[in-house]
Amino acid sequence: MDRNKLYITTTLPYVNAEPHVGHALEFVQADTISRYFKQKLGNENVFFNVGTDEHGLKIYRKAKEEGLSINEFVDKYANRLKDFCKLFFVEYDNFYRTSDESHHKAAQEFWKRCNDKGDIYKKKYSGKYCVGCERFITEKELIDGKCPDHGTEPEEKEEENYFFKLSNYKEHLLNWLDTNPDVLKPSQKIDELKQIINDIEDISISRLRESLPWGIEVPNDPQQVFYVWFDALTNYVNVIGFGTDEKKLNEWWPGIQLFGPDNLRFQGVIWQGMLASVGLEHSQKLLEHGMVLGPDGTKMAKSKGNIISPFDQEEKFGAEIVRFYLLVGISTYADSAYKEDDLINMYNSRLANNFGNLLNRVIHLSKSKGVKINRYELVESDFKSKIDAFKDEIERLYEEYEIALAGEKINELADWGNKYITEREPWSKKLDIKESEVILNNLSYLLNTVIYYYTPIIPQSCKVAKKALLEEEKIILFNKI
């Protein structure tokens, strides 16, 4: 890390539906990275942004459907997401909303700069228009040449819109990837990203106000509004001072961006082209997490009845167990099936049997032996260097954003602790008190390390564990399920 400030952001969920388990994955991953670095660099050196994308026709329609004003509607879903964050201990520093006035101004400023650069032009756009939907429908959306919602054949319609000259940046983006091959995780996806760039075309970035009533006005053209994602993407820099505070912006940008598999094109290509247009650096890191599949290993769908609800899971197991499973139990970057049996297994073996049980063994023994633990000056140097080797490895993994692998390494450390205590038998009557004292202090050092590194993943439990260890208070931290 060459800077000591770190900016991390999720994508902004579109607020037309309930938060689902995929959001949970992205948010807790981002939260874990944020917590890790806050712990290491200090809170003031990490900025963690989440938020909601609130414009667009779908939202406009959905609000009408629910009989709410647009403002009531977006407030409702934004609050839902805030509650969701609270429920899963996602501790963001800012909750961004694209309906905020400040966002409108910043997005318009972004537009102006792209325009000044000569990257925006007006062009007649022709496409299939569904009268029922009052919008253009892409070829792919059509079913048998008909609108999927209305079952009617769309008509050919022409509309004049603004376009962004993404094609200007084709060579630039390819070059950027060649010189920064590590920017994307997982690395296997780099070819896919390059392929998308190769197929780059200029993209339409506005709509007529009459066909898209809920959007941001294009500068100097009240007839046109931003096409949703063009305004939404700008949030990543707006929130850290774009257009308002250059000094702040330079402090925090470039940042780390998390997103799902369907967003590679937006985050990895379009957004990067937009950044190039306004003369900003590219993102520091693009982290494309895997997709959470249903228990049967296929994509969740209502029709298949394999939907996992994060709210149900929370109610059933508690937020931290769900966090633990999402972060450590499934792969960080590959698609994975969500299986409750695996969740239960993972929790019981790693947290209850391994970590929790070791914590209890050590606290219990220190009490029964009448020995003070947490005196790190008593820790043997051989033992300490063994633990420090684990520390280095765990930090390396966290700093490569390999959350699941870091979690696995932490588990290994606790596992090694259980082997160590069995081998050294601090409970044995053959040992004198001094020897037991050293062994138990070694172990309290180990446990403290485990707690420290588990904290970004399961913050609440670790808080309790830390207190219990410090006050030598016997507890069942993780009840078996």
Next chain:
RNA sequence: CGCGGGGUAGAGCAGUGGCAGCUCGUCAGGCUCAUAACCUGAAGGUCGUUGGUUCGAAUCCAACCCCCGCAACCA
């Protein structure tokens, strides 16, 4: 048809040229400080199929088979 990812022990995965590994589960033994936990050991795999390169292939090459994603509420 195409594009991308993947097929390794019952389950989940690591392993990109040199005697097949990890976690969970199963079985046997041990320990007893602890949450029926913990420790030790064992069983279990023709590494998707076929062919090729090589002294040597899970690993490289070719063809093929199967699964998942790329369209939908959606990360």
